[in-house]
Amino acid sequence: xxxxxxxxxxxxxxxxxxxxxxxxxxxxxxxxxxxxxxxxxxxxxxxxxxxxxxxxxxxxxxxxxxxxxxxxxxxxxxxxxxxxxxxxxxxxxxxxxxxxxxxxxxxxxxxxxxxxxxxxxxxxxxxxxxxxxxxxxxxxxxxxxxxxxxxxxxxxxxxxxxxxxxxxxxxxxxxxxxxxxxxxxxxxxxxxxxxxxxxxxxxxxxxxxxxxxxxxxxxxxxxxxxxxxxxxxxxxxxxxxxxxxxxxxxxxxxxxxxxxxxxxxxxxxxxxxxxxxxxxxxxxxxxxxxxxxxxxxxxxxxxxxxxxxxxxxxxxxxxxxxxxxxxxxxxxxxxxxxxxxxxxxxxxxxxxxxxxxxxxxxxxxxxxxxxxxxxxxxxxxxxxxxxxxxxxxxxxxxxxxxxxxxxxxxxxxxxxxxxxxxxxxxxxxxxxxxxxxxxxxxxxxxxxxxxxxxxxxxxxxxxxxxxxxxxxx
Ligand code: SF4
Numbered sequence: 001x002x003x004x005x006x007x008x009x010x011x012x013x014x015x016x017x018x019x020x021x022x023x024x025x026x027x028x029x030x031x032x033x034x035x036x037x038x039x040x041x042x043x044x045x046x047x048x049x050x051x052x053x054x055x056x057x058x059x060x061x062x063x064x065x066x067x068x069x070x071x072x073x074x075x076x077x078x079x080x081x082x083x084x085x086x087x088x089x090x091x092x093x094x095x096x097x098x099x100x101x102x103x104x105x106x107x108x109x110x111x112x113x114x115x116x117x118x119x120x121x122x123x124x125x126x127x128x129x130x131x132x133x134x135x136x137x138x139x140x141x142x143x144x145x146x147x148x149x150x151x152x153x154x155x156x157x158x159x160x161x162x163x164x165x166x167x168x169x170x171x172x173x174x175x176x177x178x179x180x181x182x183x184x185x186x187x188x189x190x191x192x193x194x195x196x197x198x199x200x201x202x203x204x205x206x207x208x209x210x211x212x213x214x215x216x217x218x219x220x221x222x223x224x225x226x227x228x229x230x231x232x233x234x235x236x237x238x239x240x241x242x243x244x245x246x247x248x249x250x251x252x253x254x255x256x257x258x259x260x261x262x263x264x265x266x267x268x269x270x271x272x273x274x275x276x277x278x279x280x281x282x283x284x285x286x287x288x289x290x291x292x293x294x295x296x297x298x299x300x301x302x303x304x305x306x307x308x309x310x311x312x313x314x315x316x317x318x319x320x321x322x323x324x325x326x327x328x329x330x331x332x333x334x335x336x337x338x339x340x341x342x343x344x345x346x347x348x349x350x351x352x353x354x355x356x357x358x359x360x361x362x363x364x365x366x367x368x369x370x371x372x373x374x375x376x377x378x379x380x381x382x383x384x385x386x387x388x389x390x391x392x393x394x395x396x397x398x399x400x401x402x403x404x405x406x407x408x409x410x411x412x413x414x415x416x417x418x419x420x421x422x423x424x425x426x427x428x429x430x431x432x433x434x435x436x437x438x439x440x441x442x443x444x445x446x447x448x449x450x451x452x453x454x455x456x457x458x459x460x461x462x463x464x465x466x467x468x469x470x471x472x473x
């Protein structure tokens with residue numbers, strides 16, 4: 001049994017962020033955004049928008065018809081010689097993979113990057129069972145070596161500079177490592193190659209599952225996906241049930257969006273298709289279909305579009321909050337805006353109720369999302385769940401926050417009280433005011449002004465609004 005998951009304290013986590021992380025995160029995220037913008041521009045805005053809409057519609061269709069597509073997928077995987085396992089939760093998934101490994105006397109596993117295996121904390125479970133697990137994606141290899149968790153969906157070591165990585169290699173691998181990306185990659189490559197050849201099992205996630213043929217689709221830029229899924233005698237893939245898509249035609253739409261949104265590439269360097277057991281591949285293929293809260297998300301009509309996510313990472317790159325605190329501050333597998341809506345639904349608001357508030361609601365995430373997930377709306381929906389509770393979870397916000405919210409709503413909906421409050425605030429703010437700004441508020445409001453000034457309150461907002469209406473703009 002795994003230990004209970006502690007509550008994520010986002011504010012405390014942000015205070016522990018090492019000073020170099022925001023700069024490295026911003027630099028790398030900006031590079032991703034620049035490449036994305038060039039590649040989207042080359043396709044043309046109208047075509048890009050039509051692709052986004054098509055992707056949104058087909059993903060929504062797929063996740064709302066899982067009862068049809070998942071059995072179809074299972075039928076085709078089984079026909080092709082694979083074995084499908086159903087995992088209700090993380091514990092189930094870990095047990096299934098452990099049993100596969102133990103029954104075959106597996107000692108060494110190589111893994112290709114997979115957020116689903118991070119989500120179920122598979123590495124620890126396998127290591128506890130005495131199995132050596134090595135991450136083979138360069139970024140994952142680096143963070144595993146550093147004893148950290150990934151800080152980004154597609155670039156796990158995004159928070160690190162080449163100097164950090166060189167120092168890490170010198171320390172952990174005892175090699176002469178200059179801060180040169182080509183040399184660092186070569187060092188990792190040489191180390192990994194030996195592991196691919198000696199591993200007893202390969203573990204992967206999956207970007208998509210094509211129901212009409214039972215095909216697992218894996219995208220990588222380093223070729224490690226092919227090594228992991230072809231060289232060892234057993235291949236086990238752990239994939240969320242939300243990754244199923246109807247057919248190959250759907251895949252063509254999603255492939256055009258995913259690589260461009262993630263890195264600005266027209267296409268990921270290696271696109272692997274695995275359908276069951278092939279003559280020249282591993283002797284066994286196991287597909288673990290992971291629910292772990294996804295069907296619960298599906299039942300919530302206001303939040304189910306969370307499951308459309310194709311894990312491109314673009315919303316992280318553009319998010320001002322993510323750029324200031326990096327991925328580790330989110331304290332969970334999924335970071336940034338998608339993490340802020342997915343983690344509270346997977347882990348519950350009791351554990352991850354801080355995360356929907358880790359957003360400025362600027363809306364940039366929704367604008368960039370290739371499958372048009374309305375992230376700000378879902379953030380607001382989840383904030384309401386935290387403060388007021390709903391049919392899915394009871395309110396978890398402290399009483400004082402809930403009472404303050406009710407009082408605020410009452411005051412804003414009661415004109416005389418609003419006017420009175422505005423006048424009192426205007427008087428109270430006078431000694432703090434500098435022109436139109438309040439640069440230093442008193443505790444606890446100074447949490448805001450420690451980082452930036454706050455606009456001064458206007459007592460005459462209603463008069464201003466009336467005048468604006470009369471001007472017609
Ligand atoms: S929410 Fe959208 S932008 Fe963010 S990772 Fe998922 S698909 Fe990409």
